[in-house]
Amino acid sequence: MAVSMHDVARAAGVSQRTVSNVVNDYAYVRPETRQRVLDAMAELGYVPNAAARSLRAGRTGLIALVVPDFRARIFADLAGPVVREAEALGYTVLIELTESEREREIEVLTGGRNQLTDGAIMMALSLRPEDGERRRADYPIVLVGDEVLTGDVRHVAIPNREAAKAVVRHLAGLGRRRLMLLGYAPAEHQTGRMRLRGFLEGLAEAGLTAQEELLVEAGWTRAEGQRAIEEHLDARRSMPDAIFAMNDSLALGALRALQARGVRVPEEVALVGFDDVEEARYSTPSLTTVSPDVEALARNAVAMLHEQISGRPAGRGPHVVVDFELKVRESSR
């Protein structure tokens, strides 16, 4: 067994209490006593035991980051900032993968199989509003992304609607009139619904009307983007002069299809994505895209969770929408 506080106390000739005081640099300890204790600790290689501390404190200092999968770039992007923010507030982050399974997401709402974490930050993709009732009231949670639960669950969102609107405004400003929305998926995630809504609002604002033929269904993957555009072109459906893809993967797939069919981007068709994945900067042409402030997403999520855990008064509302930036690149000029 590892060396305990008791061992240190004996070695330093003080009581356990004093060792504890030193470890937590608490209260008043006479400098020389402190030094003696520190020496003893170093000598014995003392390391405080997290389990005992947690048991005593009733908190573990752990928070869970719950994501569907790390291969999706946005989740990987989020992990770094979340870990850093959490660390700054004294938390350690542990990872939970849901593979987008609803059961696993629900399990998080109840605090998990064991009370291992003080709270969770979750990107939920499969929860339904009514699942909110299964939530254990005293388990702090912050949802990132869509607002999928009813009730007073805190949540920090990507500005889907506002950004989609900004994209349309940008395209209309370039004189484009026949805008395609790629990745249309009626009643899928709220993310899709919000981007759709922003798209439609943008069109209305620009005095344009949506053409049904230009709302193109596709899963949000590169392969699907490619397939959908190929089919659209081959079927000689009405040709857009701009495409707003629901995310960058779709956009990059579309780009490949357009190039394969000899359609020039951006001359004939402008192309805009969403997410600002790294590749967007490096494709040829480079891709105009919406860049949500992921850093702020992480910062807010951790801060909001910390507020709940520590019972501190919320310095911000229960719902936060972070900023975004439209990165205009070669694909829409």
Next chain:
Amino acid sequence: MAVSMHDVARAAGVSQRTVSNVVNDYAYVRPETRQRVLDAMAELGYVPNAAARSLRAGRTGLIALVVPDFRARIFADLAGPVVREAEALGYTVLIELTESEREREIEVLTGGRNQLTDGAIMMALSLRPEDGERRRADYPIVLVGDEVLTGDVRHVAIPNREAAKAVVRHLAGLGRRRLMLLGYAPAEHQTGRMRLRGFLEGLAEAGLTAQEELLVEAGWTRAEGQRAIEEHLDARRSMPDAIFAMNDSLALGALRALQARGVRVPEEVALVGFDDVEEARYSTPSLTTVSPDVEALARNAVAMLHEQISGRPAGRGPHVVVDFELKVRESSR
């Protein structure tokens, strides 16, 4: 405070011991007693307390995954499999980011600031061989990637040398004679050294000799790949007929530079990368690359760590090299 075992015991009219037995489906408990206990647990919403259990057991059931950064694709790819494997063995994974700082990597060797984890899987980039001495002997660690420590540290490796050799063999088989190595970095990571060594061995095997002008220095990023190739072309240095990039980012940066300068790939210059990032499949032309078996990497790392933690006899040697596959795509035909 949450409901404890004691509460459940009282509600079910049994002793704490019996509840514990039920929870750990231990020993012999009469079916009806078991049921009564289960009912009481459900009724009260009992959830076992991880801290108490850890304190008692002397193990936390947590393992650390220590990586420099999640934005580098390979780390993100590793996370999923590691979490899944760990879960299958009853561990929870927690994340530690080192930003490649040597001090932080060393700290892991000593078991960290608190005994929170039972062991660690680390991708170390900055450790030096002599750091091995700082290692706390009883803290289980598995290194992934390079073998950076002397001593008996377990480690699972990517087949850098073998794969680099296979790449050269492939290019030579296509009739290419003037092979460039992009991302040459004398005495950087061992990864680079091993790939370099494989490259040279491959050349020797094919009866070719390395030209110094074709060992091109560059950081392992896309921007650097682009810059290095642009400079090389603009300086009118000797033209290669094939480029082996130390990783895919470099290769994709190089691709961009080649296209910008009107060099046709693969007709004039074949191009091969390393890592098999997702984009490699979708670039134009798609990129030939080495695909290490990341799944196996994760599986072995977790299994080896588990062996150390549980003190089980090692079913495998202390060093494992996983498989790879050379994915031949459009960029080298």
Next chain:
DNA sequence: CTGAAAGCGCTAACAG
């Protein structure tokens, strides 16, 4: 099959 009770390592209330 079940109960009583010790004790894992630490914090903090209480007492000097």
Next chain:
DNA sequence: CTGTTAGCGCTTTCAG
């Protein structure tokens, strides 16, 4: 400033 000590929730030894 420092010592004593109870107890966080659980597992497990020892008795029944």
